[in-house]
Amino acid sequence: MDQARAATQKKESTAEPSSKVICCSECGSTSVVEDLTRGERVCGGCGLVLSDHRIDTGAEWRAFSAEESDNRSRVGAPLRYTIHDKGLSTVIDWRDRDISGRKLTPTRRSEIYRLRRWQIRSRVHSSMDRNLAQAMSELERLASQLGIPEPIREHAALLYRKSILKKLVRGRSIEAMVAATLYAACRVRQKPRPLDEVADASRVDRKKLGQCYRLLLRSLNIKIPLSNPIDYISRFASQLSLSSPVQLRTVEILKQSRDMGLTIGRDPLGLAAAAIYVASIMLDERRTQREIAEVARVTEVTVRNRYKEIVRKLGIDSMSLSG
DNA sequence: AAGACGAAAGTGGTTGA
DNA sequence: TCAACAACTTTCGTCTT
Numbered sequence: 001m002d003q004a005r006a007a008t009q010k011k012e013s014t015a016e017p018s019s020k021v022i023c024c025s026e027c028g029s030t031s032v033v034e035d036l037t038r039g040e041r042v043c044g045g046c047g048l049v050l051s052d053h054r055i056d057t058g059a060e061w062r063a064f065s066a067e068e069s070d071n072r073s074r075v076g077a078p079l080r081y082t083i084h085d086k087g088l089s090t091v092i093d094w095r096d097r098d099i100s101g102r103k104l105t106p107t108r109r110s111e112i113y114r115l116r117r118w119q120i121r122s123r124v125h126s127s128m129d130r131n132l133a134q135a136m137s138e139l140e141r142l143a144s145q146l147g148i149p150e151p152i153r154e155h156a157a158l159l160y161r162k163s164i165l166k167k168l169v170r171g172r173s174i175e176a177m178v179a180a181t182l183y184a185a186c187r188v189r190q191k192p193r194p195l196d197e198v199a200d201a202s203r204v205d206r207k208k209l210g211q212c213y214r215l216l217l218r219s220l221n222i223k224i225p226l227s228n229p230i231d232y233i234s235r236f237a238s239q240l241s242l243s244s245p246v247q248l249r250t251v252e253i254l255k256q257s258r259d260m261g262l263t264i265g266r267d268p269l270g271l272a273a274a275a276i277y278v279a280s281i282m283l284d285e286r287r288t289q290r291e292i293a294e295v296a297r298v299t300e301v302t303v304r305n306r307y308k309e310i311v312r313k314l315g316i317d318s319m320s321l322s323g
Numbered sequence: 324a325a326g327a328c329g330a331a332a333g334t335g336g337t338t339g340a
Numbered sequence: 341t342c343a344a345c346a347a348c349t350t351t352c353g354t355c356t357t
Contacts, residue, residue, distance in 0.1 A: 210336090265347075267348070288326060288327085289326075289328095290325095290326075290327095298348080298349090300326095300327085301329085301348080302347090302348060304328070
């Protein structure tokens with residue numbers, strides 16, 4: 001009992017600082033200077049080197065003017081997991097010219113032509129590569145439809161690669177697994193999307209998606225942070241075109257609700273919706289239960305029930321609601 | 324008339340025997 | 341595998357603004 005509590009407390013205390021603020025182990029200062037030319041991270045307080053040998057992702061040219069530094073960049077594209085061969089495979093140029101720009105002789109030309117054909121074939125040659133090629137294009141389609149940013153797409157792509165290696169895709173549809181990895185990646189990065197939203201955008205039904213998602217978590221040992229209603233607020237608020245004070249008030253309400261134990265076992269979507277509803281009334285930017293329920297993908301009834309609980313438990317009286 | 328409310332029955336997922 | 345269960349949904353009649 002006590003052990004369990006100690007464990008959760010420890011988890012909370014270690015999870016907090018490592019995710020955002022970096023503290024110097026010597027002086028506790030939070031100001032960290034990044035020295036990219038030396039690949040070091042140095043404490044701004046005492047000068048202690050916190051980490052070194054960082055990979056420099058910046059330019060490897062020297063530039064003598066602003067124009068030059070704009071033009072010149074690191075050679076080659078960065079490694080990308082969303083391209084099925086990570087963007088690393090060889091490409092044979094389609095122009096029939098040799099290295100010095102001369103036209104090729106007819107014999108040489110037909111030779112190159114055959115080489116090129118085989119090269120293209122071999123690029124997607126193994127079944128894994130074919131699967132990946134298909135999956136990555138589906139991932140791109142789905143992610144752009146949902147407006148999911150590049151880093152999360154890459155994360156999803158990485159998860160998909162892992163699930164292929166674990167042979168999870170076998171016997172399941174590529175689409176379902178892609179949708180599941182994308183949903184999981186959003187959750188891991190604390191930018192959750194409602195499961196229904198992802199299911200709608202792909203051609204996978206909710207149930208299949210949920211099954212694949214759970215399989216993914218189990219097989220790859222992924223730890224997903226409990227989805228927090230607060231993570232949904234900014235998206236919902238912007239869909240309802242609510243001002244930022246309303247967002248802030250909503251977050252406040254959610255924090256209070258959590259402290260009152262109102263959030264345990266409750267659907268985060270419903271909580272987010274109800275909190276937005278309360279905040280929108282308090283700050284006189286009223287939205288109907290139906291409007292809010294729609295963007296949060298819950299029913300009005302759920303919004304209502306949560307909202308009633310919040311009002312009752314937080315002691316929000318009718319005065320602060322009406323005006 | 325639209326929105327809010329609440330009761331009652333139905334649904335899908337989890338848990339424990 | 342099945343029943344019990346909690347949370348959520350659907351549906352619908354009634355009340356309020």
